[in-house]
Amino acid sequence: MPKRTDLQKILIIGSGPIIIGQACEFDYSGTQAVKALKREGFKVVLVNSNPATIMTDPELADATYLEPLIPETLEGIIAREQPQALLPTLGGQTALNLAVALAERGTLARYGVELIGARLEAIRKAEDRRLFKAAMEGVGLDLPRSGYATSVTEAEAVAKAIGFPLVIRPSFTLGGAGSSPVFSQDELVEAAARGLSVSPVGEMLIEEWVGGWKEFELEVMRDHADNCVVICSIENVDPMGVHTGDSITVAPIQTLTDREYQQMRDAAFRCIRAIGVDTGGSNIQFAMHPQTGRMVIIEMNPRVSRSSALASKATGFPIAKIAALLAVGYRLDELPNDITQKTPACFEPTLDYVVVKIPRFAFEKFTGADQRLNTSMKSVGEVMALGRTFKEALQKAIRGLEVGRAGLGADGRGIDPQLKAVIRATDPALRERFLEDIRAHLRTPNCDRIFYLKASLQCGMSQEEVAWMSGVDRWFLQQIQEIIDEEERLRQFGRSRRAIGP
Numbered sequence: 001m002p003k004r005t006d007l008q009k010i011l012i013i014g015s016g017p018i019i020i021g022q023a024c025e026f027d028y029s030g031t032q033a034v035k036a037l038k039r040e041g042f043k044v045v046l047v048n049s050n051p052a053t054i055m056t057d058p059e060l061a062d063a064t065y066l067e068p069l070i071p072e073t074l075e076g077i078i079a080r081e082q083p084q085a086l087l088p089t090l091g092g093q094t095a096l097n098l099a100v101a102l103a104e105r106g107t108l109a110r111y112g113v114e115l116i117g118a119r120l121e122a123i124r125k126a127e128d129r130r131l132f133k134a135a136m137e138g139v140g141l142d143l144p145r146s147g148y149a150t151s152v153t154e155a156e157a158v159a160k161a162i163g164f165p166l167v168i169r170p171s172f173t174l175g176g177a178g179s180s181p182v183f184s185q186d187e188l189v190e191a192a193a194r195g196l197s198v199s200p201v202g203e204m205l206i207e208e209w210v211g212g213w214k215e216f217e218l219e220v221m222r223d224h225a226d227n228c229v230v231i232c233s234i235e236n237v238d239p240m241g242v243h244t245g246d247s248i249t250v251a252p253i254q255t256l257t258d259r260e261y262q263q264m265r266d267a268a269f270r271c272i273r274a275i276g277v278d279t280g281g282s283n284i285q286f287a288m289h290p291q292t293g294r295m296v297i298i299e300m301n302p303r304v305s306r307s308s309a310l311a312s313k314a315t316g317f318p319i320a321k322i323a324a325l326l327a328v329g330y331r332l333d334e335l336p337n338d339i340t341q342k343t344p345a346c347f348e349p350t351l352d353y354v355v356v357k358i359p360r361f362a363f364e365k366f367t368g369a370d371q372r373l374n375t376s377m378k379s380v381g382e383v384m385a386l387g388r389t390f391k392e393a394l395q396k397a398i399r400g401l402e403v404g405r406a407g408l409g410a411d412g413r414g415i416d417p418q419l420k421a422v423i424r425a426t427d428p429a430l431r432e433r434f435l436e437d438i439r440a441h442l443r444t445p446n447c448d449r450i451f452y453l454k455a456s457l458q459c460g461m462s463q464e465e466v467a468w469m470s471g472v473d474r475w476f477l478q479q480i481q482e483i484i485d486e487e488e489r490l491r492q493f494g495r496s497r498r499a500i501g502p
Contacts, residue, residue: 003040004329009062010037011083011113013099014048014055015092016069020377026092027053029320033090034061036321040328045081047074048091069094071101075106077104078111087327089117089280089303090320096123096199096303097172104181118302122276126302129171129205132275139270142296145432146207155192156185158206160301165209167375168192170199179375181209181241210296211241213287218268219311222282223331228269230350231281231319231446232311233261238373239471240287240298242445245306245377250390251314251355255475260288264295271300280323283307290473313384314355317345355392357384360401361447373445390479398450408454408480410487415448419455426475435459442469454480 012033015026031054034044038061046061049069052274056064067073078086086108096118102108103120119244125131130148137143147158159166168191178198182188195204215236222228230412235254238247263348268284275282283305285298304320310454312319316339332346359379363371369378383400387393395407409416422434430444438459441452449470456466463477 002329002334007042007084007116007328008431009043009045009081009083009085010116010328011045011047011078011081011086012061013069013074013086013088013091013095014046014053016049016094017048018052020380024053025306026090026304026314027055028309029304030055030090031060032318032320033087033324036324037328038062040325042328045083047077065434069098071098071105071107073106073265074098075107076101076106078113082111083113083117084293085114085328086125087117087324089323089327090376091175092303092305093173097247099123099128111325117323118277118350122278122302125275126170126277126282126300128201129169129203132299133205135274136271136297137228139274141267141270142294143208144208144296144298146205148203149192150203151196152189152192154205155188155204159185162206162208164188165211166206167209167211168195169205169207169375170195171203171205172200177376178204181211188337198264207396209241210287210289210298211239213240213289214473215240215244215247215298215367216256216264216286216288217244217249217307218264218284218286218289219281219308219319220268220272220284221319221326221332222272222277223279223326224274224329225331227332228272229332229346230265230268231317231349232315233264234307234311237472237476238445241375241471242373243375243377244285245382245444246359246361246373246379246447248359248394248450249310249357250393251311251357254350254354254390255473256288260293260295267295267297271297275300275302277302279326280304280306281319284357292473310355310382310384314386315349315351317349324364353386353388354390354393355384355386356390356397357382358394358397358401358450359447363447371446373447390476391483394479395483405451408451408483410491414451415455419458422459431459435461439469442466452478454484457481458484 021044037044043062045063047065050068055115065077088095125135143320145162149155149158165183167181178195180191182191196202217230217234232251233253234249234251236247236249271284272282281304282300282302284300287298288295308319318338322345333344335345337345360381362380383397385393385396398405398407402411422431438452463474467474
């Protein structure tokens with residue numbers, strides 16, 4: 001199917017201010033889309049309140065508006081520019097929410113503006129927790145047990161029916177804003193009130209707590225002809241309970257069997273079709289019980305996301321660019337792969353390398369902040385590294401954080417001096433105090449936990465014990481153990497060279 005000829009001018013909404021959970025990745029995505037649409041001959045109108053972006057360069061779009069991202073302002077721009085279509089899937093949660101608001105106000109119908117990329121019904125199904133649950137159950141996908149509430153009283157009734165622990169998830173929010181696990185009645189009342197206050201629709205999902213389960217993401221694309229492809233599979237090193245933006249992640253997925261991966265891939269396709277995302281990319285998240293293998297779908301974003309930017313850079317597949325072209329009528333099999341220029345975009349990328357992403361925190365600037373990681377995102381950036389193995393990519397990513405660490409250790413920084421002193425000490429009480437500190441860091445997710453995983457293994461803790469306390473899969477712990485073994489081998493080699501002499 002060739003590109004649509006009934007569209008001449010397309011409106012794109014930016015993501016607004018750079019905030020935690022919605023930062024430069026949407027500038028990256030929006031810029032890709034604007035360039036792609038202009039190359040196809042479309043006129044592009046861009047609205048964004050943030051001038052510190054590449055997308056707002058006056059030479060990029062045909063018309064650029066630096067205006068507040070509110071429905072009233074956008075309605076005025078639509079009245080002036082008269083676009084035929086609005087592409088809302090490239091500006092993060094801000095653009096998606098504004099598109100819904102404009103549709104509900106009647107603005108889009110009044111001016112004859114079509115939503116492309118994701119229809120209003122699809123956005124509502126994905127973002128409204130109640131509709132999402134019904135859609136997933138309708139295609140036979142398992143979800144955590146849950147209920148919905150629009151008041152604290154309703155939340156208490158749902159909690160009584162499901163039982164603690166639970167997690168609060170406000171509807172239509174970004175970066176896990178307002179979400180939190182609750183383990184008691186007192187925590188529930190406080191968390192429910194907070195969740196209702198941040199949800200723009202005054203609704204929240206209260207669901208079974210699956211903390212400690214393995215977490216996975218699939219970046220999926222679909223076109224008008226119902227061709228679906230997985231662009232990238234991503235596995236979180238940290239278990240459920242840590243927001244994916246705050247977790248160390250690795251692509252492709254490392255710890256699933258092929259059978260398990262194919263089941264997850266099929267479930268992702270059923271999800272995107274049930275939600276009704278006509279074209280473009282969607283990020284779909286799953287959780288899997290580490291012992292039973294029970295798989296549940298957690299959520300999906302019917303738009304280009306932060307993970308989409310990571311997947312684009314990890315695979316070389318320009319998700320935002322292809323999403324924009326699919327939205328104006330092309331099919332995946334009609335678009336060339338940017339890397340090969342020969343195979344079509346409907347071929348799923350295959351990686352013969354490993355990509356590791358590690359979040360960057362700035363707790364040193366916010367000394368009063370709670371440094372425990374949970375379902376609300378707290379990182380302010382991230383680094384990505386590529387390697388032939390997970391170990392290589394992990395070491396490179398840690399160095400890339402620019403926090404003074406030469407990989408996982410052997411640099412005399414962080415916890416290393418304490419570890420060295422304890423290993424040499426003969427005082428059992430000193431060793432026990434140190435081990436208890438390590439156990440505390442393993443049980444409670446924090447930005448330094450990767451270093452404590454290594455320290456725990458160096459202290460002689462078994463992989464089974466470390467996995468049980470941290471929820472980190474034993475495969476990753478074995479990789480860290482191999483780094484430790486290699487470190488010791490090199491240390492022994494250095495000692496033997498010094499003994500022999502030059």
